[in-house]
Amino acid sequence: MDSGRKGQRERGGSPLATVKGLAGLLYRMGRTFDGLNSSYLATEDFLRTGNPKVLGSKNDLALLSDLTDASRYLLAYDYRNKELDLGWFCAINAHMSRTAAIEPGALRTSANIIVATRRGPYTPPIPRASLIQQWLKEATHRRQSSGLRAATLFARLAKAQPFGDGNKRSALLAANGLLLKEGAGAILAVPADGPEVDDFNLLLTNWYLDGDETLIGWLDQWNQSQV
Template identity: 50%
Template sequence: MLNTHQITGLLYSMGHTFDNLGSTYIATEEFLTTNNPTVLGSRNDLALLQDLQDAAQAMLHYDYSHGITRDFVRSLNASMTRTAALEPGKLRESANILVRTMRGDYIPPVPDVHRLDAALAAANASGGTLHDAAHLFSELAKMQPFGDGNKRTALLAANGLLLMKKNTHVLTVPVVDPDKRTFNELLSAWYMEDDLQVVDFLTAYNTKVRGLDRDGHPIEDAQ
């Protein structure tokens, strides 16, 4: 089970890096603790954090004895009813989305459920290391299986893998430059050029960073 500080760091990093969360780390932490919406900066932040909170609960309370399954991934996306897809949890049936990246526009193909299931099976068979979680995140993020909320869903699924394997680490994404920019560049390279360096980058980042401070800046382990 993740502690409050870990959950706050995970949700703040997702909201900030993927969806332009404007509220501070302190405000995010207070909202997640008290559910007091007045501490947040906007209605958009409220809706986003409510969705992330609901999806995190789905991740935390999933029965991992069944492994990471397609239904688990769908349940994460389905929990985000305010800010994600028009049909949360429904796999895309057409190539009707476009992802803007630092290296151009990426148009993901219609999700291949066999490829999705194979990626989940490989994760289940893995040791559940940070590298394994980063690889699962990258695979799901590139597939873009849903109409929206795909990176959020992918990161929560990757942390579900860590929970299932009883790995006490949390996989987060960088929130400040230069790491944030590097992450976005490498994720773009993975989308557009099949360059998987983003997996090694995320593994190294989460090995050295053990959380965020009260200003939302990374706290690195002493070398």
């Protein structure tokens, strides 16, 4: 059996076990969250070859190298025998050492971060490790579809801004880790072009500032429409 197919089967047929599937996720999050300039095709080529010359800039190289490292950790995790816990989540961020915080993987201990949104600044409180652990536990036990639980986990973790940087990236990768654990055979991504990007950013703003949960259902439905 081909090793790639074997890995995909062991992960419930996850698209993330394929280069195309992983490239789609990393390209979209890179473009929407961090201004990735390289194309989807260049992103896919980089994942296949590791050739930095296919990318448009050093910033793109650093970003995609970090996302690749974090994704490898995500895909190699023993979901069958291990829980999604705080250490697992912090390790996702820790694998983004080129573009994340000064202390990758370390939770913030002060209110030292301001997030720019469509409606002005958002200042998240100091993150509580116990609350993050609770969210991770609830994500695997709530009586909802896996897609809705993944969208909820992303929203909660992104709003908490638990690290010095790389928070939305870490949150989205964690949500996809949930889908891997569930064997859902799906990806939770974000739009990278078209009017849906503006819709997503506005809904994310409303979630940050007002606690408006419209984002969660919208993100779940948008991902279903991409299948």
